[in-house]
């Protein structure tokens with residue numbers, strides 16, 4: 001666990017990045033990354049392979065030094081990397097004892113509760129646990145350290161579908177009970193609905209989109225109708241246009257605070273899910289669009 005930054009004043013911002021940049025050699029992995037993550041939120045960090053997610057989280061956790069800009073996280077920060085590091089010869093109970101020794105603040109009850117919740121044997125060497133069980137030990141250690149900001153690099157990888165849902169639910173409970181802020185990277189976008197309430201979307205090292213999930217979804221709409229290159233409504237920004245056989249579907253970004261446009265038959269509209277939104281954004285960068 002590392003403290004990235006001491007709070008300079010009482011604020012509702014848990015993590016602040018200002019024009020953050022990080023390069024490996026002469027290749028920028030992260031560039032011009034500016035955002036504020038409010039306290040008590042579960043933020044999803046998404047992006048294609050190589051987009052810079054691990055780099056961003058490592059900089060926020062002070063494991064990497066930024067080459068440009070600044071990063072501030074309020075209070076204690078815990079980071080669980082993709083590798084979910086634990087000592088192979090230590091049992092889960094040994095790992096918790098280590099956590100108690102290494103952390104200034106330690107909540108043994110909370111750490112044990114996490115392991116019991118996921119039925120992780122306390123006395124078995126971590127090297128003899130499955131990949132998913134091993135990950136749970138790393139999560140328990142992080143939770144036990146009572147972080148203000150918990151950063152998880154692909155926490156759902158290695159977990160079976162039920163465990164993914166349960167880990168997400170447990171994280172939400174921890175957030176509700178402790179007020180901590182969670183930043184998690186994931187490729188399992190379909191399972192973010194109802195979990196993440198804040199989004200940071202990275203593309204090629206740059207922040208493509210970010211903000212409150214409800215606001216993002218409320219400002220987008222799908223419109224479907226007979227195949228057409230022409231929109232049935234005026235002047236909305238098209239994030240995505242798909243044409244199949246006799247049907248066209250447009251994903252529109254609505255102007256700030258504007259209600260959904262009226263579309264008459266045979267056109268219809270439907271709400272956008274977080275997965276729809278993320279996939280459309282990722283696809284737009286793949287095509288080289290700037291939408």
Ligand SMILES: Nc1ncnc2c1ncn2[C@@H]1O[C@H](COP(=O)(O)OP(=O)(O)OP(=O)(O)O)[C@@H](O)[C@H]1O
Pocket residue numbers: 024028029047048049050051052053054055056
């Ligand atoms: N140690 C390193 N040395 C050189 N280049 C690196 C290093 N680590 C990452 N990179 C490069 O930086 C870019 C961002 O990598 P990063 O691991 O942050 O992406 P990511 O979004 O976490 O990817 P993934 O989803 O595949 O885990 C990539 O182009 C990667 O090749």
